[in-house]
Each structure stands twice: as C-alpha cells, then as structure tokens.
Amino acid sequence: MGRAKEFDTESVLRKATAVFGAYGYEGTSLTVLLNELGIARQSLYDTYGTKHDLFVSALKFYIQQKTEAGIRLLNECTNVRQGMEQLFNEAVNVLTDEERRNECFIINSAVEQAPQNHEIADFIQANNKRMEDIFLDALIRGHKNGEFNHAEDDLPGIARFLNYSRLSLTFTAKSGASTEVLRELVRTTLRVMN
Template identity: 30%
Template sequence: MSRVKEFDVDETCDAALALFRRQGYEATSVSDLVTHLGVAKASLYATFGTKHDFYVTALKRYAERTDSRVVAELSGPGSGVAAVRRLFDGYRAEILGDETRMGCFVVNAAIELLPHDPEVARLVERSWDTLEVALTMALERARSQGELPDDSDPATLARFLLTVLQGLRVLGKSADATSRLDAAISQAMRLIQD
C-alpha cells in the first residue's frame, strides 16, 4: 500500500521557489529547504529529486506563471504601444513594490548560474524567447495600427526592449532604483512612440 504524502506538493514547491528566489541556488542548502519547508529530507528527495532538480522545478513554475501573464498582457486587443507601456508600468510597480528586493527569479538564475548550468540556461532562454516573441507581436500590431513607422523592425525593437526589461530587473535590486528605472522606461517608450 502506497503512503499518502504528508505535505502539499504545490505549496511546498511555492515555498521552495520563494526561498531559492530570496537566497539563490548556492546559498540555499538542503538543510535550509528541510527547515524552511518543514518536510523531511527523504520526502523532498523522493518527490523532487536533488536540490538542483528542485531548483529547476521551482524555476519552471515561476517562468510559466510569469511568461503566461506577460503574453496575455501583450497579446490583448487594442494598441500595441499601450500594451508595451502597460508591461513597463507593471514591471516598474512590481520592482518598486518588492521591499525585499528578491528580484525576478529568471534574472537571478541567469546571473548566478549562466553559462555554467545548461539546464537552467535553457529555461532562462526559453523565458526570454517567450517575452521577445510577445513583444515582437505587440510591436507588429502597433506597426499595423500606424503607431510605428512602416519601415520599423519589430523584432529588433523587441530584442532591445527585452534587454531593457531585464536590466530593469537587475537595477531594481538596488536600494533606490526609482530614478534609474523611470529614466530607462521613459527612454524606451520614447523610442517606440516617436
């Protein structure tokens, strides 16, 4: 007869995600996970595998949630430029509202583990590709709506905006990033609104 899990797998994964996001991969030990999650080491290994497997599971979970929200934001009806503006405003609000300055888990993973961890690199690249494609589609919509010049290149603009958005996430980890965030967002929007 199989044993029933004595913990909620989804809640435990979310709690591990928050711990990894706050402390990083290297600084989070298996003992930290056991203590923070209140789950025996053997149960964690049986359910999630190694610490690295658990980290990858948490990162996938975070990326899927974040990416689906961003795609929905950028692919909705209406102005493509307004959708991009809403995305930038949302990033700004999220960054400045994060009093712990944990930052974006995808960006944190990239900074800590790339290029030496191929599995994490694939997840990070997939997340960035998703954002870049969603931005490209919003900018193509903006061009077809006459918000961008006919000779503009939505794919190149999207790659630039992706870089700015990820840079905002990094800058947001500092104690007083408001003026830098505002200046970068203003310049990026000026580029697509002129």
C-alpha cells in the same frame, strides 16, 4: 501504496523561487530551504529530487508563470503601447514590493548557474526567444494599427531590446536602485516605440 503528499507542490515552488531569489543558489543551504518550504527532507527528495532539481523546477515554474501573464496581457490589449507600459510598470511594482520581489531575483541565480548548466541555459535562451516573439507580434500588431512609425525591418531589434530591458530591471532592482530610477528606466525604454 505510498502516502499522499501533505503539501501543495505549486505553493512549494512559489516559496522556493523566493528562497533561491533571496539567498542565491549557492547561498541557499538545505536547512534554510526545508525550513522556508515547510517540508521534510524526504518529501523534497521524493517530490523534486535534489536541491538542484528543485531549483530548476522552481525556475521553470516562475518563468512560465511570468511568460504566460505577459502573453495574456499583450494579446488582450487593444493598444499595444499601453499594454507594453502596463507590462513594464507591473514589473517595477513587483520588484519594489518586499513580498514579491525575491521571486524575481531567482533570475539572477539562474544567470549565475547558466554557464555550467546547459539545461538552465537552454531554458533561459528558449524563453528569451519566446518573449522576443511575443514582443514582436505585439509590435507588428501595433504597427499595423498605426501606433508606431518604425520600419517593419526595425521591429525584431526593438522586440529584442524590449525583452532585455525588461530583464535588466531585475538586476537593477537587486543592485539597490530606487523605485524612481526603475520608473525612469521604464519611461526611457518605452520611448523606443515613439
């Protein structure tokens, strides 16, 4: 009979997103990873497999958590424009918070890995499609409520633009942009809904 795990797997995945976000996939040594996660090498292998397997698990965990939060926010908002604004502003809040920002930077590491890794590329592509659909559903709801004057045919393109604008905030923050620049980008992005 195997020993029970002495760590919380969800907590380890959260920590792993921050470690990979801070150092990148290639820059994360196994020693740094184990020290930051606070687990033994054998526990890593027994629970997650290789460093790469842990990276993929952490990436999927992070993206699923963020996607579900976005879905809840946009589905529960009564005013779509305000819901979008809240979603984008929360992204800026996370990206400018020293405690939480490195988790977001795992996306940059994933983009680096995607050309060589079909599993990561397919997962990112599927999630982007899912987010576009979420944005589109919200835009259609807002259009029906009279919040937007755009032609209905324009809404899929606007949904795609909003999704990729959201993703670009991570790259922009990692590149060293100030909070003011990120907020300006959000204001400009949201004007597309006018």
